[in-house]
Amino acid sequence: MTPATKSIDMQPTAHLRLVSDRAGDASGIKLSGVSKTYRTRDGDVPSLRPLDFHINDGEFFVVVGPSGCGKSTLLKLISGLLPPTSGEILVDGEKVTAPHGNVGIVFQNALLLPWRNILNNVMLPIDMKRLARQKYLDRAKALLKLVGLEGFERKLPWQLSGGMQQRASICRALVHDPGIMLMDEPFGALDALTRERMNVELMRIQRETKKTVLLITHSIPEAVFLADRVLVMTERPGAIAAIYDVPLPRPRSLDVMADPVFTELVQRIRKHFFSQGALD
Ligand SMILES: Nc1ncnc2c1ncn2[C@@H]1O[C@H](COP(=O)(O)OP(=O)(O)OP(=O)(O)O)[C@@H](O)[C@H]1O
Ligand SMILES: [Mg+2]
Helix, strand or coil, X not given: CCHHHHHHCCCCCHHHHHHHCCCXXXXXXXXXXXEEEEEECCEEEEEEEEXXXXXXXXXXXXXXXXXXXXXXXXXXXXXXXXXXXXXXXXXXXXXXXXXXXXXXXXXXXXXXXXXXXXXXXXXXHHHHCCCCHHHHHXXXXXXXXXXXXCCCCCCCHHHXXXXXXXXXXXXXXXXXXXXXXXXXXXXXXXXXXXXXXXXXHHHHHHHHHCCEEEEECCCHHHHHHHCCEEEEECCCCECEEEEEECCCCCCCCHHHHHCHHHHHHHHHHHHCCCCCCCCC
């Protein structure tokens, strides 16, 4: 057995977390006892059980879990769009009490404004924050080039394919240079080939920009391919079933999916879902 294989052949326990996260470090995202119960007219809907974990600065952190277990809720709590029912969230040591500026969010569908061209859609956060337009225009164009959309700046969203629109929405999340990217199943609507290309592109962007990324996905192979660590959630109300290190070196190409370390880890994570139905 190779050392790399050994390092994933372990039980998903607190030991993993001690090894791999810098829990004492104030940078990154820290959740302490964070739970969420939605109060509705029909009664309470417990969505998340109290969660404790830490996402390191610059880490690529991926969450998988069954439908309805509270993944989108978790993302909304971290972004400050929703308040937790209990516990606290610290981003770089500061308590989250409202939406904060250091975050870029990519939702499941691209959500581009149909009347704005692609460049102006990417510039939306700059306009909303009333930042100096001129200063960010070059950056917006450079990001579009980075994701292969050079020449499409003046097109309207409907003139682009779904995958191209999703790439534009990633540029929009990056344009104000946030330290943190929160991505909720960003590639769920894409065909398999485009999705693989997007995975490679996203990994490159993260390496080049050194962002902290929290990405939610239903695809276990996608999770293992992208992540430094994968958090597996239980069914609703969501709790942490396990956190796995992904000991595959970077940069990674799609060939890594044939690596025994990759396939073993995918299998191990998939086992969590045997009792809960298929995940991907
Ligand atoms: N605004 C809301 N009011 C009441 N209940 C809600 C609200 N939003 C979500 N829920 C409930 O909370 C639970 C978790 O929802 P959430 O959207 O976070 O799940 P998810 O893990 O993102 O699911 P999926 O994988 O299908 O996107 C679900 O049972 C859902 O019905
Ligand atoms: Mg969701």
